[in-house]
Structures are given as structure tokens and as C-alpha cells.
Amino acid sequence: MSKPLISAHSIVRFFDSLKVLNGSEFNLTEGEFVAITGKSGVGKSTLLGVLGTLDSSFSGELFINGVNTAEASSSQLAELRREFMGFIFQDFHLLPNLSALDNVLLPAVFCGTDTGSIRDDARAILSRLDLRNDNTPTRFLSRGERQRVASARALVNNPRVLMADEPTASLDEESEANLFDLLDSLRKEKGFAMIAVLHSKKILSRADRILELKEGVLYEKHA
């Protein structure tokens, strides 16, 4: 069995006295697509935040690419997020004054990476996602378009793990299917694993594993 990309044990997360995650166990292997489902407010986004090293206020063990996050410096964690993972946030988290291309290039620009080659990749991926490659600030784009810009930004660095928090929440059925067709094809092409918080039954059926978060614990629903 291949080494897990992400391995989490006994994850407990409190918000004041409210226990949102209660000893969750999680593993993700190379190329795998794991869907996380559950009722609203159950803690799916919180779990994704923990697994994505955005939230460090938890107890338990989390290994990312073999690195124990409890022992990693903030710089190492930043590097993991940048090099190893890609994020599609529920609220997109785009900078509204920047164009789609600039939003996609943002991590590379701020990390001092050479943007020359990434710029070509960014243009290609924006084009594959049927997005205009002009200077229009993203605040003028529709929700669906912004969702696709967020997806492009997550994919441009060729991550090994893509984390998506309800990536199709803003899309109609056709766009939802198109986005996952593209993600599936890219996943096959590039081989990244994916964790996605999802509700749509059609999309859930594409996952390798479906985990349901209930009372702070993850339960496997079916393969």
C-alpha cells in the first residue's frame, strides 16, 4: 500500500466549549478522490481547514506528505500549502480588484517564483475553464465564473492534493458536471488526489470514497 499523502488521527477541535471534531480519523492516498459529506454546520469546512493546515488549533496528529504538522514551522506549513496542496474555497477567496489571471498568479508572485512559465499554464487552464483572459476585476464576474477562477488558481501549481470546499455550490448542473469532468480529466492527467466537501449525489458517485461527518466523527459511507 502506498504511503498516505495525508494522515490524520484523533483530530479534536473545539470552538469555545463546542466540540466540532471529535477524534476524526482520515487518510488520503495518491490519486484518490475522497468526498466528505454531512449536514450543514457539522464541521466539514473545519475539517478541511485542519487537513489543509489552515487551522492549527486542534489536538491529535496530522501528517502531510510524511511531515508531522505539529513539529513543522509556519514556513514549512506555508510551503506545504503552496507546493503540495491546492485550495478551492467555499467563498472563493479571490482578491476582487485583480483580474482572473492575476488571481491565479497571486501565490507565485508573492512567493517570488518565476511567473514566466506559470503564466502560460495559468492562461491554458483559464482557457480550459472557459474563462476570459482579460483585465476585468473578478468582482465583476458571476459567481460561477469566480468559482472557476478559484479552481484555476488551485490547479495552477500542479498540486498533489486538491482540497475543495463545496466547489460546485454556485454552479448550475451543467457547469457542475463540466467542472468535475475537467477535474477528473486533470486528475487522470496529473495524478493529484482530491478531497472535496460535496452534496450533489451525481458528483458524489464519482468519488473513490465517501466519508460522512457526523457528531465530529468521520464514517465511511461506501466505496
Next chain:
Amino acid sequence: MKNMRKAISLWNRGHWKDYVFSQGMLLIASLLLVFFISIGLGVGTILQRFLSSDLPEEQVRVTPLGVQAGFFQTERGGMEITADIMDSLAALPQVDRIDPQVYAHVPAYLRGLLGGRNYYTDITLEGVSDAFVPDSMLEHIDWNYTLSDSSEKPLPIILSENLLILYNAGFAESNGLMGLTPEGVIGLEVRVNVGSSSIASLQAPPINLRAEIVGTSRNTALFALAVPIEFVEEVNALYLPDDRHTYSALMVTAHEAEDVPEIVRYAEELGLSAETRRGIAQKAEILVGVVTAALGALAAAILFSAVASAIHTLVADLKNRSYALGVLVALGTKRERLVYIFAFQIFFMSLISTVSGGLLGCGLSYLVSTTLLNLLPVLKMAVNSLAVFPVGWLSAGLGLVLSVSTVSAWFFFRKILTTPVTELLRR
């Protein structure tokens, strides 16, 4: 750092207005700081100049108490300085010598041509010895004069510089006359009429003399013209032979400067006023201190509000954008790199604003100084420029503005960066 310009450009896109405003406030703060330091110190210099004295450190000028108002004040207003008093002062072991000064007890008036216009004024003559005249001046003039010299040479006159100031400020301006500087009046020839009075019956007829202004001094009585003492003694004896002999002032020279306080104490015990260089300087310092403190308080208030406004805008902008910082951190930007980029931006932009404000402040000070000096010749007489530019003080002030604003923004920025990402991402 690679992509620094691009990163700064992306970060600021759509936010330049906020930056321009905050940097504008910083610029105004720097401008006001430089303006107030420059003009404040300039005003201090003017006051020092007006209030300073030429009195040597080891001399005490002893005068009767009371206010002088032309020659009528003389020795009628309080304790008079008689020969007995002078002898008692001379008997002090600390006293080296005493040079008395005497008012002419008869009226006089002065006529002359100034800028092509006739003028005349009533005057008081005060006889002083050559000890009163600085050595540098004595090298060029002859301070010996009696009535018998009147046909051969002009009567030498030393004019009060403070009288010149009053003339310039109050009289010349309102009468459309030219302003006078100390250098400009030296060599001016006038006619002096002594002993012409419509209010007193005098034994001898008036005498008309040729006179020349040979110097100016800050130690003469305000409304009197200093002339050689032998001349005044002669005039007093001629017109009022029965008048009691009193002195307008005594210039007491101590053996050492340290002896001066004892002489002052004794003169004051006698009911006389004693002026020393240190005493005049102390009075000047108090006045300059009050004016400087008032200007300083005003400057501090304006500066505080401008800097507070600049900091508030900078911090408010950062606060509004804590979400964007959260996005950058979430996407894997190292916090250290963000600190580096934004510290550079905040410091660099604030530096430009502060230096620009400082330069504009210098320009404004110069403009105000030039305008005031052109409007008020009295100021021109005292100083060449109302604005002074002490590089050290100005640099320290601007450095303070720069450090206060950037350090505040820096602390707030650090605070944002230590906030958990998930909190920053919650709008």
C-alpha cells in the same frame, strides 16, 4: 526580492486612494513639523536679538527705578542717583570703576533729512563716558566733545537700536518713511537744537549744533541719544546752574564677573535698578521660552492630529485588508515574505512622504519668512531670515514622524499576521 514590484502593484490595486490619503496626511504632518520648527526657532532668534544686551559680563548698569518718558522722567520718578550714592557704590571692594551717565536737564530737538524728506523730533541727551562706547567703535570715532568744538566737528551721537526698532515698526511704516538699519544710520548728519523750550524759562539762548550718528547700541536708554558726558555736564551747567547734580545711570565695572551679584544686591538695597548681561539674558530666555512653548504646543497639537490621522488611515487600510492577507497566507505565502514586502512598502512610501513634506515645509517657511520680512521692515532689521533650518533638529523631527507612523503600521501588520488564517478568512 523577485517579483517585488509586481507583488506591490497587485497588493495596492484598487487601494491607492487610501494610500494617497494616509501618505498625504503624513506629508502634511512633516510639512507642519518643519514649518513650526523653522519659524519657531526663527521667532526665538528674533526675540533673543531684540532682547539681548551688549553689556560686558563684569558690568552692572545701575539706574533709578521708574519708567523713562523723555527727559521729563529723569530723576523725578523715584530714587535719584546722587554723588553720595555713587561714592557708596565706589566704596564696595568688588567695584573696579564707575562711569556715570547724566541726562541733559534741558530739552533738545533734532532735525535732519531722511530719504529726501525733512524730519524733526524732540530728544533727550544722555551723557556717557568713553567707557560706554565699545573699543571697536572708539577706534573710528572721537568721543571727546565740548561746546567749544561745535564749530570744528560734529557732536557724536550713539543711537538706541531699540528706538530704531520702534521707529521702523510704529512710525516709519505709518508715515511712509524709509526703514532704518543700524548700519544705515551710521554717518547720518543731523542738526541738534539744545536749550530751546516753550515750557521752561532758560538762562541762556538755544544752541544749534551739527551732529553725526556714529554708532548704535542696545544699552542706551530707549528715548535718549548718547553723547559725550563732558558736553552734557557743560549744557546742564550753562542752562540750569542751580540744579542738583544727579546721574541718569552708573556703569559699574566689577573686578571680576563673579563680583557682579554682590554689586547688584547692594544697588537693589539702595532702591535702584541693576541690569546685568545675565539678568537681561534670563528675562529674554523666559520670554523666548514662553513663545517657543506656545508655538511648540500648537505644533505638537497639529502634528499629533496629522500623524494620528495618517496612522489611523494606514491601520484602517490594513484592517480592511486583513482578509486579503489571510488569502495570501492560505495560498502558501510565507509570513516572513509578506512582512518583508509590506515593511518595504510602508517604510518606502512613508519615507517619500516625510521627505517631501519636509522639503515643502522648508519651502513654506522660506515663503512665509520672505513675505513677513517684506511686509515688516522691523524684522528685516533684526534678522536676514525669519526661518532657520537646523538640519539636526529637522532630521530628528522628521525621523520621529516617520518612525511613529511606520512602527505603528508595522505593529498592526505583525498583529494581523499572527492571527490564525481561518479567522482572517472570515470577513
